[in-house]
Amino acid sequence: DTGVSQNPRHKITKRGQNVTFRCDPISEHNRLYWYRQTLGQGPEFLTYFQNEAQLEKSRLLSDRFSAERPKGSFSTLEIQRTEQGDSAMYLCASSFRELQGTYGYTFGSGTRLTVV
Amino acid sequence: AQKITQTQPGMFVQEKEAVTLDCTYDTSDPSYGLFWYKQPSSGEMIFLIYQGSYDQQNATEGRYSLNFQKARKSANLVISASQLGDSAMYFCASQGDFGNEKLTFGTGTRLTIIP
Numbered sequence: 001d002t003g004v005s006q007n008p009r010h011k012i013t014k015r016g017q018n019v020t021f022r023c024d025p026i027s028e029h030n031r032l033y034w035y036r037q038t039l040g041q042g043p044e045f046l047t048y049f050q051n052e053a054q055l056e057k058s059r060l061l062s063d064r065f066s067a068e069r070p071k072g073s074f075s076t077l078e079i080q081r082t083e084q085g086d087s088a089m090y091l092c093a094s095s096f097r098e099l100q101g102t103y104g105y106t107f108g109s110g111t112r113l114t115v116v
Numbered sequence: 117a118q119k120i121t122q123t124q125p126g127m128f129v130q131e132k133e134a135v136t137l138d139c140t141y142d143t144s145d146p147s148y149g150l151f152w153y154k155q156p157s158s159g160e161m162i163f164l165i166y167q168g169s170y171d172q173q174n175a176t177e178g179r180y181s182l183n184f185q186k187a188r189k190s191a192n193l194v195i196s197a198s199q200l201g202d203s204a205m206y207f208c209a210s211q212g213d214f215g216n217e218k219l220t221f222g223t224g225t226r227l228t229i230i231p
Contacts, residue, residue: 033218042120042207042221043161056218089159093219104151104163105219 004108006092012114013082020078021111025094032075033105034067035091036060043091049075050097082115089113118143118210120222128228129198136183137193137225139208147213150191152182155205155224164206167191195227203229 005024013019025032030051035043046065047057051072061067064082069075079086089112093105119142129135141150152164167175167182175182183192195202205226209219 035219040223042209042223043219045218045220048218058218091161093161097217104153104166105161106163107153107161109158109160 004092004094004106006090006108006111008111009109010112010114012116015084015115016081018078018080019082019113020076021090021092021113023075023077023092023094023108025074025092026106027073029094029096029106030072031095031097031105032069033093033095034075034077035093037089037091037110038087046077079113082113084115087113087115118145118148118212118216118220120208120210120220122208122222122225124225125223126226126228128230130230131200132197134194134196135198135202135227137195137206137208137227139191139193139222141189141191141208141210143189143210143212145213145216149211150182150184151209151211151219152180152191152193153207153209153221154202155207157204161207165193198229200229200231203227 007022033048034046037043047067049069064080067077089110091110093107095105121140148169150167154162165177165180167184179196181194205224207221207224209221
C-alpha cells in the first residue's frame, strides 16, 4: 500500500459534460476527504466520509457534485454539467481518525480538471 | 467556523539559515488541532507537523518546530538550517472539535531557498 491514489491525474472536458474522479485511500484509514484547490489558493473542503457514511458536505458542493464511498473503501466524486469555474485540482486525503495528530492526513497527488 | 491567516505570500531565505512562517488562526472550538503541510511543485501535500491545542509543549519533528502561542492564536512554523529542497508552498491548517473535523487551510506561503 503506497499511499492515496487518485485517477485520472489529468482530465480535460468540454463544458456541460459529466466527469468522475476516483480516490483509493490507504486501506486502514477510516476517514476520506475531498478538497478542491484553485491556483494560488489553499485547498478548500468539499466533503468527507467516515467509513461509508458521508458526514459533512460544504456549501461549495452544489447539487451538480456528488460523492460516494461504497463499502467504505474507494470513493468517487462526480461533477455533472461541468462549468469553467469547476477547473481546479481535486485532492483526496485519507486518515485514521485516532492517529491524525501523529500522522496527519495523507493526500493523493490530485486530479487536475480543465473545463474548456 | 475556523479561519487561518497566512500573511506572507512569499519568502526568500539563504540556504542554511532558519526561517519562520507565520500562521494565525481563529476558532471557537474549545479543542482543536493545527497542522503544517508542504506542497512542492509536484502538487502533493506533505504532512510536516501537528500541534494539539492542549499539548503542553511545542511540537518538533526533525528540522521543523511549531511555535505555538495560544493566547495570541498563532502557530508559526520554524524550519532550522534550511535546504534547497525546502523550496515549496507551505500551508497552515486547523481542525476543529468533534463534529467540526475537516481541515481548514490558509492561502499559503511560497518559500524559496537561495543557494
